[in-house]
Amino acid sequence: MTKIVISSRSFSSGSLDLLAKLSTAGFTTKFVDSKHDLTELAQELPGAVAWIAGTSKITSEILNLAPNLKIIARYGVGFESVDLTEAKARGIIVTNTPGANSLAVAELTIGLTLNALRAISTSASQVRSSDWSVIRGNQLEGSIVGIIGFGRIGRILAAKFHALGCELWISDPFVDANEIKAAGYLAKSVSEIAANANVVSLNAPGDGAIVDKNWFTNSRMGQVIINSARAELVDESAVAEALKSGKLFAYAADTLQGEKNSSSSPLMAADIANKVTITAHLGAQTVAAIDLMGNMATENVLAVLAGKAPINPVN
Structure with missing residues (x-):
């Protein structure tokens, strides 16, 4: 068996032809629905030896359809969507692509920050309506920037904000305060x-x-909050109320709760539209990040199918 199932929509859509790389190695590939339609999976998984997977859940029920699967290569960093216990029980190796999109996410966060502080997108929209009224914002240099979460992305962000003249306050219960201090930043509580x-x-x-x-x-009055991580990290109703009261100056995020019904989110209210920017998961969407994630997933698959140890195992 040589079939590799792919459920990540953007795999091999950058500058690298990873499908050709897999083909040259002797494997066939089959794209399936990213939402994991069970009828389709029941048809495709029995003959698959590898799965390059996106973010949708991979449950015990789904794994029952894949008796010959040797590896699930997550196309991305997170692996909470995969039932690791069930995968291990079946002898299926699970891998991920740590750090592949960290720089891309950090750069988007900087962009969202500048947009929130200077109302760039709002002003651009107004000009298209022949409205040249001035919107007064705030400068980034000299600001206290608080980063909650000092992992790969948080560390890249801290360096970039520092280069822009900001004072960095870091909170992460899993990182020693001395390590944060050694990096030149201040360890603070949430x-x-x-x-x-x-x-x-x-x-x-x-x-x-x-x-x-x-x-x-x-x-702090007039604060700006940027969320390039997970929608669940904020109470959207509380954020909307803070924006309406003026307590919060602006909110920007690359994610939103209940995305399929995003129009019902309190953050989509018309009266705070000029204070809210939501992007559609653009964090990892650069050609370089897509190439790196795809190549890392491919190398993990090829290693395991060649009987070698995976490069980035998580189980």
């Missing part, structure tokens, strides 16, 4: 960041709300 930071960047893992109603009881 509450200290809420109370003092001009700009807050959410880069933490998990799905618990960091920015909620309690955040705004003690937060």
Whole structure:
């Protein structure tokens, strides 16, 4: 068997022809629905030896359809969508692509920050309507930037914000304060960041709300919050209320809760449209990041199918 199933929509869509690379190695490829339609998977998975997977869930029920699967190569960093216990029980290796899109996400975060501070997209939209009224914003240099989550993306962001003349306050319970200090930044609590930071960047893992109603009881007036991580890190209703009251200057994110019904989000309210910027998961969408993620996933697949150890195992 030589079939490799692919459920990541952007795989091999950059500058590298990774499908040709897999073909040259002697494998056939089959793209399937990224949402994992069970009827389609029941037809394609039995003959598959490898799966290059996106973010949709891979459950025990789905794994039952893949008796010959040797590897699930996650096309991305997160692997919580894969039932690791069931995969291990079946002898299926799971890999990911750590760091492949970190720079791309960090750069988007910088862009969202500048847009929020200077109302760039709002002004551009107004000009198209022949409205040349001036919007006064805030400068980034000299700001206190609080980064919550000091992983790969958080570290790249800190360096970039520092280069732009910002003071960096970092909060991460899994990173020693001395390590943060050695990098030239200040280790602070989440509450200290809420109370003092001009700009807050959410880069933490998990799905618990960091920015909620309690955040705004003690937060700095006129704060800007950027969320390039997960929608669940904020209480969208609380953020919307803070924007309406003026407590929060602007909010920008690369994600939104209930994306299929995004029009119902309180952040989509017309009266705060000029204070909110939401992008459609652009974080990893650069040619370089797509190439790197795809090539890492491909190399993991080829290694395992050649009987070698995977490069980036997670189980």
